[in-house]
Amino acid sequence: MTDAVGPLIVATLAVPLSAALLVTLLPTPVAADRLNLATSTLTAALALALAVVAIAAAPDVASRGSWYVLDVASGVFLAVVAVVGFASAAMSPFYLRHAGRSWFTARRSHAWYYAAFNIFWAALLALPLAENLAIAWLLIEATTAASALLVAFSGKRSALEAGWKYVVLTTLGLATALLGIVVVYAAVGSDGSGLGRLDWQALAQHANELPHEATLFAFVLILVGLASKIGWAPVHNWLPDAHSEAPPPVSALLSAALLPTVLLIAWRTKLALEPALGSGTVQELFIGFGLVSLLVAIPFLWRPLPWKRLLAYSSLEHMGVLALGIGFGTPLAIAGVVIHVAGHALAKALGFYTAIPLLREDPRTADAPARGIARTSPPTATAMSVSLVSLAGLPPSPLFVSEVMILLGGMEAGLLAVSSIAAVLLALGFLGLAHALLEGLFGGEKGPHRRPSRSVQAIALLAGIAAVALLGLTAIAYALPGSDIVEALMRSGA
Amino acid sequence: MSPAAITALVVLGFAVMLVRRRSLATLLVSAQAMVLGIAALSLARGRPADFLVAAIILLVRAVALPALLTFTRRRTPEPYLVIPATTVLVRLVLAATVVLIAAASIPPLGLGDRPAEHAAVALLSLGIAIVIMRRPALLQVLGILVAENGIYLLAISVPGGLPFVIELGVLFDLVLVVTVAAAFTHKIHGEVGSGDTDLLRALRD
Numbered sequence: 001m002t003d004a005v006g007p008l009i010v011a012t013l014a015v016p017l018s019a020a021l022l023v024t025l026l027p028t029p030v031a032a033d034r035l036n037l038a039t040s041t042l043t044a045a046l047a048l049a050l051a052v053v054a055i056a057a058a059p060d061v062a063s064r065g066s067w068y069v070l071d072v073a074s075g076v077f078l079a080v081v082a083v084v085g086f087a088s089a090a091m092s093p094f095y096l097r098h099a100g101r102s103w104f105t106a107r108r109s110h111a112w113y114y115a116a117f118n119i120f121w122a123a124l125l126a127l128p129l130a131e132n133l134a135i136a137w138l139l140i141e142a143t144t145a146a147s148a149l150l151v152a153f154s155g156k157r158s159a160l161e162a163g164w165k166y167v168v169l170t171t172l173g174l175a176t177a178l179l180g181i182v183v184v185y186a187a188v189g190s191d192g193s194g195l196g197r198l199d200w201q202a203l204a205q206h207a208n209e210l211p212h213e214a215t216l217f218a219f220v221l222i223l224v225g226l227a228s229k230i231g232w233a234p235v236h237n238w239l240p241d242a243h244s245e246a247p248p249p250v251s252a253l254l255s256a257a258l259l260p261t262v263l264l265i266a267w268r269t270k271l272a273l274e275p276a277l278g279s280g281t282v283q284e285l286f287i288g289f290g291l292v293s294l295l296v297a298i299p300f301l302w303r304p305l306p307w308k309r310l311l312a313y314s315s316l317e318h319m320g321v322l323a324l325g326i327g328f329g330t331p332l333a334i335a336g337v338v339i340h341v342a343g344h345a346l347a348k349a350l351g352f353y354t355a356i357p358l359l360r361e362d363p364r365t366a367d368a369p370a371r372g373i374a375r376t377s378p379p380t381a382t383a384m385s386v387s388l389v390s391l392a393g394l395p396p397s398p399l400f401v402s403e404v405m406i407l408l409g410g411m412e413a414g415l416l417a418v419s420s421i422a423a424v425l426l427a428l429g430f431l432g433l434a435h436a437l438l439e440g441l442f443g444g445e446k447g448p449h450r451r452p453s454r455s456v457q458a459i460a461l462l463a464g465i466a467a468v469a470l471l472g473l474t475a476i477a478y479a480l481p482g483s484d485i486v487e488a489l490m491r492s493g494a
Numbered sequence: 495m496s497p498a499a500i501t502a503l504v505v506l507g508f509a510v511m512l513v514r515r516r517s518l519a520t521l522l523v524s525a526q527a528m529v530l531g532i533a534a535l536s537l538a539r540g541r542p543a544d545f546l547v548a549a550i551i552l553l554v555r556a557v558a559l560p561a562l563l564t565f566t567r568r569r570t571p572e573p574y575l576v577i578p579a580t581t582v583l584v585r586l587v588l589a590a591t592v593v594l595i596a597a598a599s600i601p602p603l604g605l606g607d608r609p610a611e612h613a614a615v616a617l618l619s620l621g622i623a624i625v626i627m628r629r630p631a632l633l634q635v636l637g638i639l640v641a642e643n644g645i646y647l648l649a650i651s652v653p654g655g656l657p658f659v660i661e662l663g664v665l666f667d668l669v670l671v672v673t674v675a676a677a678f679t680h681k682i683h684g685e686v687g688s689g690d691t692d693l694l695r696a697l698r699d
Contacts, residue, residue, distance in 0.1 A: 103681065134660045141667040145674045152678065157685050161694035164678050168634055171671050172622055175641045178664065179618055179648060183603050185660075186652045195657040213601035241697045300699060309699070 005053065005063035005070055009129060012046040013122050015039055020118035029110035033093040036114045040089030040121075047082035047125055051075040058484040069131040069200065072488035076338055077128035077264050080345045084256045085121045087462070088249035091353045092117065094455040095247050098360050103155040113153060113247075120146040120253065127261045133198040133222075133272070134181055136265045140229060141174050143258060150250040151242045162245035166238040170229050177225025183218035184273070187211055200272050207275035215276045219269070223285055226266045230259050231319055232289040233296035240300075243312035243352075248359075251308060252352040255315040256345035263319065263341075267326050271491065279329070286327030287418055293320025294425040301432030304369040307358055307384075310436055311351045314391050317429050318344045318399075324422055325406040333409025335486045336402040339477040343390060343398035343470060350466045351387035354380060357455040369436070371444025379460035381441050386463045388440075390470050392433035393426065398473035405481070495533050495651065500613045502529050503647060504593075507620040507640050511589045512582050514575075516632045520563050523636050526643050527555035534650045547658050548650075551665055555646070559639065559672050566676040567632055570683035576630050576690045589623045603648075610651040617644025631679040631689040635672060642668055 019039035026032045054062045054075025063070040092113070102109040123143045130136040144167060152163030181198070187210045188197040196202055207215075224235065231239035243251045274282050297317035301310065318340065325337035357380050358365050358373070374381040390397040403426055410419035480486060506526040510519045531552025538544035578585070596619035597612040605611055621641025625634045645664075649656045679689055686693045 134657075134663070138660075138663040138667055141664075142670065145667075145670040148674050148678070152681070155681070155685075157694065158696045160678065160682050160685055161697055164631065164682060164691065164694065165697075167671065167675055167678060168625055168638065171638050171675075172625060172641060175618065175621070175638070175645060179614065179645050182645060182648045182652060182656065185656065186603065186605050189604075195659050211604055214603050217601050217603070240699065245697070303699065305699065 005050070006065055006068075008046060008050055008053075009065075009068055009070070012043060012050060013126055015043045015046065016118040016122040016125070019043075020115045020122070023114040023118070024111045026111060029096070029107070032110040032114050033096070036089055036092070036118070039118070040086050043121070043125070044082045044086035047078050047085075051079035051082065054078070055485065059488040061488075064131065064201075067131055067135060068129045070129060072485050073264060073268070074128040076341065076489075077261055078125065080342055081121070081124045081128070081257045081261060084252055084345050084349045085124065087349055087353070088253045089117070089121075091252075091356060091458065091462075092247070092249045094356050094458055095249055099154065099247065101155055102153055103149070109153075113150070116146045116149045116153075117250070117253075120150060120250075124253070124257050124261055128264055130265075131199055131201075132195060133184070133200070133203065133265075133269060134195065136268075137174065137178060137181055140226075140262055140265065141171075144170050144174070147250070147254065147258065151246040151254075153247050153250070154245070156245070158241075159245040162238070162241035166242045169235070169238045173225045173228025173235060175225070176228075177222045180218040180221030180225065183214055183221070184210075187214050187218065200268050203272035204275070207273055210273070210276040212276060215273060216281065219273050219277060219282070220285070222269055223266060223289075226262055226269075227289055229262045230266065231293075231316055232323060233293040233316060233320070236293070236296070236316055239316060240309055240312040243315060244306065244309040248308070248352045248355040251311070251355070252349035255311070255352065256349040259315060259319055260322065260341045260345065263322055263326070270326065283327050283329065283413075286323050287415070290320045290323030290327055291418065291421065291425075293317065293323060294422060294429070298425050298429045298432065301429050301436065304439070305436075306367055307365055307370045307440070308352065308355050310369075310433075311348060311355075311387075311391075314351075314429075314433065315348060318348070318391070321403060321406060321422075321426070324418070325402075325409065328406065328410045328413045328415065330409040330412045331486050331490060332412055332481055333406050334489050335477075335480040335483075336405030336409060338485070338489060339398050339473060339480065340402035340406065343402060343473050346466050346469055346473070347387050347390035347397070347399065350383060350462060351391065353462055354383040354387060354459055357453060357459050358384075360453065360455060370440040372442065374441040377456060379456050379463070383459045383463035384440055385437065386467050386470070388433055388437040392430045392437070394430070394434070396471060396474050398470055398477050401474055401477040405477070495537075495607065495610050495647075497609060499529055499533050500609050500647075503643070504613055504616055504620075507617050507643075508586070508589060510633075510636055510640055511585055511620060511624050511627065514578070516567050516630060517564070519633055519636050520560050520567065523639050523643070524556050524560035526640065527560075528552070530643055530646055530650070531556050534646075537650055537655070543658070544655060547661055551646070551661065554665055554669060555639075555643070559669070562672065562676055563632060563635060566679050569680055570632070570689050572630075572688060574688070576688065578627075579629055579692070580627060585627055588627065589620060592619050592623050605648070605651045606653065607651045610647055614644045614648035614651070617641065617647060620644070629690050629692045631675075631682055631691050634691065635675045635679065638675070639672070
């Protein structure tokens with residue numbers, strides 16, 4: 001099977017890239033919708049096959065080539081990107097059908113949307129497979145161009161503002177990270193050959209020989225640079241704007257796939273360079289980003305925000321939780337991180353898809369909090385509930401289990417004070433989201449009951465699937481600690 | 495790299511922070527890339543493959559990207575002068591402070607060319623400062639290019655240089671991002687009638 005991994009990876013990346021090209025040649029929006037659905041089904045199937053191979057090989061690395069690595073971490077993140085990408089592709093026609101004005105002409109808008117979408121998705125699929133720090137950086141930078149066009153797809157003034165902020169801030173952040181990568185490359189010196197000096201495995205092998213001061217400087221630059229793309233506070237300014245202004249399927253891909261996938265690169269960099277730096281400083285940096293992200297996000301979860309903006313600040317909160325989990329670094333915390341990545345992806349993507357019928361039925365919810373949705377559209381209210389209950393961490397949400405695992409992992413690492421502060425912040429976040437959900441479902445004046453549209457029917461179906469998947473994830477969470485999967489994740493990339 | 499070339503790179507970076515006209519700022523960034531490109535070519539002498547890559551990078555950074563930005567500038571004429579958020583003196587003092595702190599705080603990076611290490615970090619800091627302090631979208635794109643020139647300076651200072659895959663990959667990504675940023679500049683100008691990013695302030699919580 002491992003012989004087939006290389007061609008399978010090439011096929012997984014070639015299908016969306018070919019789709020990006022082909023879709024621009026199609027004459028009608030409907031044809032573009034159909035082609036995209038077909039190619040995205042194939043892409044997701046290929047990526048999920050790779051994920052299964054990777055996870056089944058735990059605790060070993062399934063396959064390692066000259067430019068790729070297929071380990072358990074690749075498998076988990078590939079699965080997340082595949083599922084969210086496919087769901088976003090499937091939900092895109094519901095958005096595009098009623099999108100109105102866009103950056104492009106009405107006739108070509110579907111084609112250009114799908115072209116940018118597929119390039120963005122292909123880069124995201126390649127990212128967990130990247131065996132090399134520099135290649136990973138190139139892929140992250142490549143996501144910026146395609147996703148910025150998608151963020152500003154509506155062409156509205158606010159979308160242009162969000163897209164511009166996203167391009168400028170993340171490009172500068174990644175420039176900072178690149179400077180750090182050049183320093184690491186120089187520090188590795190003549191040990192290793194060319195590009196291979198920056199392979200995760202080579203970095204881990206040579207880490208003990210790296211000069212401490214220069215490597216620490218480089219690591220800080222890389223982490224701060226990646227933080228600007230992950231959306232960790234205080235370098236998160238683009239995140240709420242881009243998530244709220246992008247088309248909902250793109251917001252889902254940004255929040256549920258892009259942020260955690262870039263976080264995987266930060267995690268792999270940590271594991272590779274930790275021997276040169278000592279675990280203390282590295283841990284403090286991750287925990288610092290985690291706590292600051294929680295502190296910045298929580299007050300916004302208490303404010304009456306439009307639905308997508310609320311979800312954006314929830315992303316900031318959850319990226320903070322993941323930073324804490326990686327910072328703690330104990331097996332229990334890492335098990336929590338994996339469940340958190342998957343649970344957050346499912347719940348957050350569903351939340352953003354819910355914005356499609358929500359915005360269509362009541363366009364005011366683009367700029368104001370949703371109110372009384374349980375009365376006007378029970379299926380939409382159900383999807384909102386599944387999403388926000390899970391994101392808030394109410395049992396039996398897998399995010400409840402993962403947050404408990406991460407906090408216990410922190411205590412296990414001897415960081416009782418940090419875990420306690422994080423627990424209080426998460427409790428406040430829970431209350432904020434619970435309040436927002438109750439107001440969204442039952443608050444406001446009585447509105448008319450609306451007949452379910454096709455997008456409402458689709459979101460009801462997705463809510464059911466997501467609820468089952470989330471419960472399944474909760475069950476997996478109980479079995480994960482102590483498994484081969486966690487053992488493999490503790491040394492991802494090395 | 496020669497001290498004169500390094501000084502020229504930093505002075506050109508400061509000049510981009512200070513000048514008013516977008517056309518002049520574009521020329522300054524082009525000149526900066528030209529200085530870097532010539533330095534890279536001289537370092538690659540005797541190695542044909544390295545020389546070819548350095549020549550491609552010079553052409554793209556010093557000619558193609560400034561040409562793209564000049565094209566964008568001509569398509570986005572400003573109806574009025576965008577008033578800078580701060581005076582020239584304040585910008586100069588702030589930029590000098592940022593650059594001095596950044597350059598002074600870096601440890602030895604092991605490249606064996608300490609002035610180049612300082613200048614690389616100075617240019618990255620200057621690029622970030624330009625994006626923060628300059629309002630016109632096109633000047634913010636030029637700020638990104640100043641920062642990227644700083645990284646290229648560090649890259650060519652690495653003994654043996656960087657692998658072609660990284661150098662050309664970074665160049666490809668840079669072209670993509672600048673092209674998208676140029677498209678945004680045009681679109682923003684069409685939407686608000688100016689490239690002044692201060693007019694884009696709708697998204698606040």
